[in-house]
Amino acid sequence: MQMSREDLARAYRTMRTIRAFELAVNAEAQAGRVPGSTHLYAGQEAVATGVCMALNREDHIVSTHRGHGHSIAKGCEVGPMMAEILGRGSGTCKGKGGSMHIADLDVGMLGANGIVGGGPPMACGAALTAKTKKTGAVAVAFSGDGAANQGTTAESMNLAMVWNLPVIFVIEDNGWGEATSAEWAVAGDIVKRAEGYGMAAERVDGLSVGDVHEAARRAVTRAREGGGPTLLHIETERFFGHFNGDVDTYRSDATKEAQRRDRDCLNRFRAQVTEAGLMEPAALDAIDAEVEAEIEAVVRAARDAAPPDPATLTTDVYVSYGYEA
Amino acid sequence: MQMSREDLARAYRTMRTIRAFELAVNAEAQAGRVPGSTHLYAGQEAVATGVCMALNREDHIVSTHRGHGHSIAKGCEVGPMMAEILGRGSGTCKGKGGSMHIADLDVGMLGANGIVGGGPPMACGAALTAKTKKTGAVAVAFSGDGAANQGTTAESMNLAMVWNLPVIFVIEDNGWGEATSAEWAVAGDIVKRAEGYGMAAERVDGLSVGDVHEAARRAVTRAREGGGPTLLHIETERFFGHFNGDVDTYRSDATKEAQRRDRDCLNRFRAQVTEAGLMEPAALDAIDAEVEAEIEAVVRAARDAAPPDPATLTTDVYVSYGYEA
Amino acid sequence: MSEKTFRAALNEALHQEMAANPDVVVFGEDVTGGLGGDGEEDAWGGAFGVTKGLLAAYGRDRVLDTPISESAFVGAAGGAALTGLRPVVEIMFVDFIGVCLDQVMNQAAKFRYMFGGKARTPMVLRATFGAGARSASQHSQALYPIFTHIPGLKVVIPATPHDAKGLLIEAIRDDDPVIFLENKMLYDVTGEVPDQSYTVPFGEARVVREGGDATIIAFGRMVGRAEDAAKTLAKEGIDVTIVDPRTTSPLDTETILEFAEETGRVVVVDEANPRCGMAADIAALIAEEAFDALKAPILKVTPPHTPVPYAPELEDAYLPDAARIADAVRRVTQH
């Protein structure tokens, strides 16, 4: 891996934070404390982490229904995130958005999105702002393999080429769109689809945060230098069912066990950095413990937080005037 | 050309009929007798003709806003078509549809379409019917180069592959979507886009009705044999402005003159078949004269036809009950 | 006859119509589920389990999963309907209609008219709707005012398991495009549902109860809340009629106007947003056609003009409840 030791520790901490956060959300959901349903990012940590480490705070990302990992990697605070998921007034969105609409514009996170394929057009817009205002920023659209079949994704690829936008399409291929495999639903090849638009594209091993980071850096450099968009087709794993209520019977137990055993990006990271002597097991353990403690505190605080003020039901529909029904 | 002499004559008659029809529509429009606006197919005759000659009556096509040529080639009667364009009660759609909505389900013409990219999903549906009912029929979606950028087209390509549908996507590339060139608006390569979905695809010279026909036959055979969809990227020419009111200043006069001179599919056909001794000039002239007379009669009849019965304003919204506002 | 859930009633309707007519096909995202996996087939049977078991009975030729491409497969439903199938297509949440409205609004709904009466488009678009599941702004909308606004569409909103089955069978047999909307909070509600096949006609309201003091017109899940309100009001000596139109297009204007005139006092309850909404549509009808019989303002009980919020405390306040309905009735009866 080409990361500095500092970056390796940072990458690990981010990945571990996402994992711990998701396990905690899952536990809260199992305990009935998450009002809505939620889509867990566990298994895909290396993708959000590797990509977002190639970005600055001024860069923008748009996310998906499975957005916790992207949010954390881009710098959203886990405390308000957990509060949001639990429907508290202190949440990132004051309890009005929930798991599927976490957004923090201050850190460049333009929102999770409940609409599959909703994000790529928005990323083009953020990239247009960067280009027009010459801010040097880039925009990243995270999408799933399922979203690759949504027309918005195709349109956005063409628009990004035609406008030569500093945008990166990250297709996070976890093999599944709900209960339907990408193998069945995605005809052809996602990299070739991008190439059909004349776009630079590469396939990346999403279990390797280093590989993801390198690919993202190449894409970011291209975008910042005016070289236009890139598509990264990143192969990864979804550890849980599609959402917290999905019993996931469409994969055999053997397949799921093998996945957890052999294809865990956190395990792989640990093995690689310790074998290469880049990080000590003790250092990794220390991060684990710190993260664990942080998430525990965050959960406790979220549980204890107050629900939203009922008056907020009708606020913030518009910026410039209050509107009565 | 691999067509029989009979087919050559048929092809020529169809192309000439489309050309004469469009010139007549243009004249009617210039004279203020076409109520709405209309998009002329002149220049593209070889495409509709070559494709539709590979089809049976039971096969279905979906068309575009530039639909007169497809309609004629698939077997719609020119009399009711002209009446429709002039807004008469005797029109193909009783005067309710106009130029942009000509449809004749009896001959497998599922409709012109005012929405760019509206057709490909419908063609998938017609192909699904054929597949489910095992009728052996195929469906063709005609679309323009501009429509290739609409998300519906991309979605339909993937769906057609995933469902292995007997459908053919004909991308009729006349170089322009309204006043915007395909060169600018279409990133990459349309054949490669299809290949990105794993779809069979080829580029075809749209000035050669023989080439178009051959390519269409290959695609139709593949579809009928259960081999799934094909995309044909057919390069052609739009002789008039985008619609009858478009003064077409975005192309230089020299370009337009050269186009008419060098890239007229009818001229090319005549030159080829006479040089090869496949048809006599006199036979071609005879067809010209017959077609001319037919279209003249059709125009006269349409002019003289009565407007729709005012009561039809509120009929045929639904099949199964009349509905009051 | 037996007690069944709303979900089971819908599933039975699909089974019976698929058995009766080989032209009926079902498709949508994960209407079976499990394709390409090494686990269970038909693993989902639809995100809400409504299509579960159809695969085993009718096979992959007639029960088709789709990629996440609503424009393509809803458009395919239109094209299939034009050419001889009777597709029943599922949009998981009606909120997703925004990505494919064109194929409904400009295509399927208009074929017959634009084509001068030649087209038949027997397709059903099923979708869940409604707030209450803590699903936030993009998974909780009602949106049927949009469909009702569009000429050429029939729009169905069953309120009971009985009507769910009978209306779905009617929808599948109808030769026009039908938008069939299922309130996600009703799936587990039970009621008496005949085992055999039957239809509930479109455009015929159900008179849920009769009472001379006021008329409540309510849709979908709000019918139950109106019934709760009616019970409270009965204790106060206020007797109301409740009319459930069951379909918004066609609309049973006759029954609505009959009771509006009879009672002279009307409350319209709906969970769609208020502006250009269903409640406004009904109120305007009555204000035009039954004005002389009116004794009080026509009150609308709807959510506020806001998106649907996530937190339970907010979402519960968003939806009309029995208390607000009863309150509105009291206001019209005291006027």
Place this chain on the structure above:
Amino acid sequence: MSEKTFRAALNEALHQEMAANPDVVVFGEDVTGGLGGDGEEDAWGGAFGVTKGLLAAYGRDRVLDTPISESAFVGAAGGAALTGLRPVVEIMFVDFIGVCLDQVMNQAAKFRYMFGGKARTPMVLRATFGAGARSASQHSQALYPIFTHIPGLKVVIPATPHDAKGLLIEAIRDDDPVIFLENKMLYDVTGEVPDQSYTVPFGEARVVREGGDATIIAFGRMVGRAEDAAKTLAKEGIDVTIVDPRTTSPLDTETILEFAEETGRVVVVDEANPRCGMAADIAALIAEEAFDALKAPILKVTPPHTPVPYAPELEDAYLPDAARIADAVRRVTQH
């Protein structure tokens, strides 16, 4: 001050706002035209010529043509607005909204609410609407009831060149997503339009004329037809007020209710389809809030519940005209 067309008024608004604020960008299909050709640049300036000349003044960085990909570029407008631009995006015909409604309905309109108030989305979506141009069912719809139904959107329908300019400048300066609808039959209509920049505030109706016998509420092109009707009626001794709300969201309920109460007789005229439409929305408002002052049924004058037909004879019968409006007023005044 000088006489200008509706089109020129809009063009001037765009020019002045682009000059005033570098964050304002314009994009859409053929908003310039000619890209990749060897002929004229800015050959179209929009399908209706509204954006003509912007390219020369502000360059390709701020005036961008697009591929035919409404979802992508309308969504891009939302993303651009969230991040610091003020995009003014053109959908050639509002009828095309069906392919990209999601980016309006579920994205831009809801950002602020879903995100707990943190987002600003200053974008304007301009589109032509309306029947009369013999453009048939897919190019003639009104559709603003759909936008008005959706919380989070502001919806503007100018009826005069003066209002067109002032409302468009207001729209561009507004921090919310604004749907700005231009009736295609009004582009060549002329009127007095100040040369300098000015705004017309949202939510303030224009009282076109005052008369005590009845109130007509009309939108867009129907305002002119209401004026024609008023002239005829005046000759019969019937004096009407005409209210043009100018924006349907926000809606100037105060002015509407004031005149509804003052005259007690109301006719709502609109060219949108009737079910869950604009006329129903206004009628329902009045039936709830001004009931006691009403002396007659609230009549709606709208097209029938059908798509827009092509043939001139049918299309002319489709649209409300002065005769039908006058008739409705006679009916309410004689009630």
